[in-house]
Amino acid sequence: MNVWHFFNLRLLADITLWRFGYFDTEKNRWSINEERLYMLNRNMFGRIWWRGYILGPELASQLSEDETVQILERPSLYAYPSFAKAVGTRYLTSPSKIRATRVLRDASKRFTRRMAVLSVFIMQESQLTHFVDEVFNEAESAMLTTLRDS
Secondary structure, rough: OOOHHHHHHHHHHHHHHHHHHHHEEOOOOEEEEEHHOOOOOOOOOHHHHHHHHHHHHHHHHHHOOOHHHHHHHHHHHHHHHHHHHHHHHHHHHOOHHHHHHHHHHHHHHHHHHOOOOOOOHHHHHHHHHHHHHHHHHHHHHHHHHHHHHH
């Protein structure tokens, strides 16, 4: 954690202030919310590193900010890099008409239920891919049914 504080406060303080700071007209100086400086989950450089570490550079660059947040802000599900990568990859291959964050949200709920009795940590890559595909197919099917019925 101290590494990210060093990035924020010393190494790249100008970029941190530029990105998250604001000019306080009452005090006639630049200010910044302290959470942006000290909290890891609110730390710009820490989040960028975490995104690259969990998803890998290729996948991280293909997912939008909203899609990435859907994955990274559920650490109980996606803290295992192989699983997060499988989910991100499968999400990107969903047909565009149903590629919505709603599908990812629905799939996440389904993963939560299933992972109460299944461990993705012991699955081989092919098993993991099959598991993720199965859950996404269910989520996409449910979404298409909902769209058709409305």
